[in-house]
Amino acid sequence: xxxxxxxxxxxxxxxxxxxxxxxxxxxxxxxxxxxxxxxxxxxxxxxxxxxxxxxxxxxxxxxxxxxxxxxxxxxxxxxxxxxxxxxxxxxxxxxxxxxxxxxxxxxxxxxxxxxxxxxxxxxxxxxxxxxxxxxxxxxxxx
Amino acid sequence: xxxxxxxxxxxxxxxxxxxxxxxxxxxxxxxxxxxxxxxxxxxxxxxxxxxxxxxxxxxxxxxxxxxxxxxxxxxxxxxxxxxxxxxxxxxxxxxxxxxxxxxxxxxxxxxxxxxxxxxxxxxxxxxxxxxxxxxxxxxxxx
DNA sequence: CTTGACCTTCCCATGATTGGAAGGTCCATC
DNA sequence: GATGGACCTTCCAATCATGGGAAGGTCAAG
Numbered sequence: 001x002x003x004x005x006x007x008x009x010x011x012x013x014x015x016x017x018x019x020x021x022x023x024x025x026x027x028x029x030x031x032x033x034x035x036x037x038x039x040x041x042x043x044x045x046x047x048x049x050x051x052x053x054x055x056x057x058x059x060x061x062x063x064x065x066x067x068x069x070x071x072x073x074x075x076x077x078x079x080x081x082x083x084x085x086x087x088x089x090x091x092x093x094x095x096x097x098x099x100x101x102x103x104x105x106x107x108x109x110x111x112x113x114x115x116x117x118x119x120x121x122x123x124x125x126x127x128x129x130x131x132x133x134x135x136x137x138x139x140x141x142x
Numbered sequence: 143x144x145x146x147x148x149x150x151x152x153x154x155x156x157x158x159x160x161x162x163x164x165x166x167x168x169x170x171x172x173x174x175x176x177x178x179x180x181x182x183x184x185x186x187x188x189x190x191x192x193x194x195x196x197x198x199x200x201x202x203x204x205x206x207x208x209x210x211x212x213x214x215x216x217x218x219x220x221x222x223x224x225x226x227x228x229x230x231x232x233x234x235x236x237x238x239x240x241x242x243x244x245x246x247x248x249x250x251x252x253x254x255x256x257x258x259x260x261x262x263x264x265x266x267x268x269x270x271x272x273x274x275x276x277x278x279x280x281x282x283x284x
Numbered sequence: 285c286t287t288g289a290c291c292t293t294c295c296c297a298t299g300a301t302t303g304g305a306a307g308g309t310c311c312a313t314c
Numbered sequence: 315g316a317t318g319g320a321c322c323t324t325c326c327a328a329t330c331a332t333g334g335g336a337a338g339g340t341c342a343a344g
Contacts (some may be wrong), residue, residue: 002321002322003321003322004320004321004322011275013301013302014322015301015302015303016300016301016302018323018324019300019301032309034308034309034310034322034323035308035309035322035323036309036310036321036322036323037322037323045269048269049268049269052267052268052271052273053268054300055243055273056243056246056247056268057240057243059299059300060299060300066265066268069262069265070265070268070269072260073260074260075260075262076257076258076259076260077254077255077256077257077258077259077260077261077262077264078255078256078257078258080254080262080264080265081251081254081255081256081262081264082256084247084250084251084254084264085251087247088244088247088248088251091240091241091243091244091247092240092241092244094240095237095240095241095244098199098233098234098236098237098240099233099234099237101197101198101199101233102230102233102234102237104198105198105226105229105230105233106230108226109223109226109227109230112219112222112223112226113219113220113223114219114220114223114224115218115219115220116218116219116220117218117219118214118215118216118217118218118219119219120211120217120219120222120223122219122222122223122226123208123211123212123222125194126191126194126195126198126208126212127187127190127191127212129194131194131197133153144290144291145290145291146289146290146291155332155333156291157332157333157334158331158332158333160292160293161331161332174340176291176292176339176340176341177291177292177339177340178290178291178292178340178341179291179292196331201330201331202330202331
């Protein structure tokens with residue numbers, strides 16, 4: 001099976017399949033004599049695993065770990081669960097951050113007339129609000 | 143005032159101040175004879191506006207629009223409100239997406255023993271779950 | 285005049301993904 | 315056996331906002 005067919009069957013784009021291979025998330029694919037990558041059902045299975053994990057918001061680093069655990073039949077489910085729980089915490093923190101932003105903004109928008117006049121509590125807040133330092137995103141916290 | 147002081151007073155890093163200038167979010171700063179950027183209180187005010195907007199999750203494109211509206215004393219508050227509402231919708235969609243992920247994952251984790259045994263519903267789901275195509279992120283929807 | 289804190293520009297890296305160029309391969313149809 | 319279109323290959327660039335760091339210039343105090 002060609003990369004295009006593997007992409008169609010797994011829901012992972014051919015570009016990403018090549019990329020995953022290049023960064024070591026996937027082993028190097030077998031090649032035909034002319035250099036085409038060749039995939040089998042087991043490979044598509046792995047690709048679907050990756051896609052599902054991405055859909056659940058796992059980073060590629062986490063997926064590397066998940067794949068290792070998946071392949072290790074002697075794994076402890078505790079390790080998987082710990083990884084998942086850490087991710088859940090992260091997802092909830094990010095969601096809470098977004099909700100906090102939207103809540104603040106909704107309060108401001110609720111007090112904005114939204115007509116032809118220029119007075120606007122939203123701009124007033126941006127310009128002069130008395131703002132505490134917000135929680136920094138995880139990326140910025142490093 | 144130097145860029146460092148403006149950074150300290152506004153909470154925007156010197157790096158970002160230069161970057162905002164380079165992409166046209168800020169007008170080119172005045173310079174001393176030796177080439178140092180010079181800032182005044184009004185500039186710090188603008189920087190704080192930008193920082194606050196970033197803290198509320200606005201993109202730089204949206205901030206460009208917000209700054210234009212802020213400077214336009216004849217603006218209609220409806221325009222500001224519309225921009226804000228669109229952003230609120232976006233924030234809520236993203237938060238909902240993250241919450242959906244965390245909910246799914248929590249269900250899976252709740253059924254994982256999390257002990258030394260290898261059986262794990264989390265990995266089972268990733269590997270074989272019957273998964274519908276999830277809502278793609280806005281970036282991916284284009 | 286040295287030292288240290290500041291400033292300048294320039295390039296690179298992040299994470300995951302897409303886009304596109306330039307060129308080779310495969311296969312079916314004429 | 316040639317042509318064309320669909321596929322594949324690699325490589326480079328861009329996204330978005332930010333930080334890191336190098337190489338070099340400036341400023342003020344001692």
